[in-house]
Amino acid sequence: MGLQVYDTAPIVLGGLKTSLVVPPLLAAFYVVLGSLHPIMDNLNPSDETSTIRSRCNDVGFVALAFGALAALLQLSATLYDKGVPYWQIHLVLGAAALLNWRLFDGTRQGIFLALLCGFGAPAVEVLMLQVVPLWHYPRADLGGVFVSWVFWCYFFYAPALGSLARYTWSTMKEAERFGQSSSGATPAQEVNGAAGATAAAEAAASKDASKDGGEGSSVEGRR
Numbered sequence: 137m138g139l140q141v142y143d144t145a146p147i148v149l150g151g152l153k154t155s156l157v158v159p160p161l162l163a164a165f166y167v168v169l170g171s172l173h174p175i176m177d178n179l180n181p182s183d184e185t186s187t188i189r190s191r192c193n194d195v196g197f198v199a200l201a202f203g204a205l206a207a208l209l210q211l212s213a214t215l216y217d218k219g220v221p222y223w224q225i226h227l228v229l230g231a232a233a234l235l236n237w238r239l240f241d242g243t244r245q246g247i248f249l250a251l252l253c254g255f256g257a258p259a260v261e262v263l264m265l266q267v268v269p270l271w272h273y274p275r276a277d278l279g280g281v282f283v284s285w286v287f288w289c290y291f292f293y294a295p296a297l298g299s300l301a302r303y304t305w306s307t308m309k310e311a312e313r314f315g316q317s318s319s320g321a322t323p324a325q326e327v328n329g330a331a332g333a334t335a336a337a338e339a340a341a342s343k344d345a346s347k348d349g350g351e352g353s354s355v356e357g358r359r
Contacts, residue, residue: 139216139283140271157270169253169293170301176245177302184243192302201240205296208232212289222277222285229288240295250294257290258282 138153145156177185191197211232215225237247262282265271273283 139213139273139275139286141274142271144268144270155270165257165293166297169249170297170304172249173246173298173301174305176249177243180243180245182243185245188241188243188246188299189302189306192299193306195303197240198296198299198303201296201299204236204240205292208236208292209289212285216275222283225285226288229285233288233291236292237295241298246294246298249298250291253294254287254291258287 142153142155142158147154147156177189208229212225212229215228220228233250237250241247241250265281273281276282278284
């Protein structure tokens with residue numbers, strides 16, 4: 137028996153048992169967790185942040201991070217299928233999770249987001265399942281509704297999604313810089329140009345005012 141039994145819209149794809157509601161839920165999860173990484177990176181500049189951002193520019197590194205994620209999830213499934221005691225699963229997955237974070241992130245904000253995901257995602261899942269019974273865990277050890285070591289499975293996701301988010305962020309910034317260089321003017325140059333135009337207009341207005349004043353004085357003199 138699998139870790140979860142799907143109660144709503146269950147489907148079988150080859151050997152994979154899932155539900156039609158899983159893809160949109162995963163997509164929302166990916167977007168939320170992934171979006172937090174660039175934000176937290178900007179709020180926590182450090183040598184570690186610069187290093188991981190540089191490494192995430194390599195699509196091969198991002199692919200490797202997702203490969204590690206898949207391997208870790210498979211490891212958890214294998215331990216569960218073999219009937220390994222949950223406390224031993226905790227030890228194995230915990231060590232693997234920390235190693236995974238060290239290899240594919242290594243930042244303080246990265247481990248913070250991994251912990252936030254590990255605690256927050258199960259809490260949201262449990263609340264959601266109380267409202268809509270999408271699936272259940274037949275061998276739950278937390279209140280009969282959740283499996284405790286799934287915490288580590290959520291933890292696993294943070295480095296991989298973080299690497300993808302950083303790669304996407306870097307690509308978007310590079311595209312923005314390319315667009316600016318193609319237009320022939322940077323934002324600073326555009327601001328300077330606008331300031332120059334304003335100064336020229338003010339100078340012209342001042343010159344016209346001086347000219348009008350001079351003509352008025354000449355008329356008064358002739359009188």
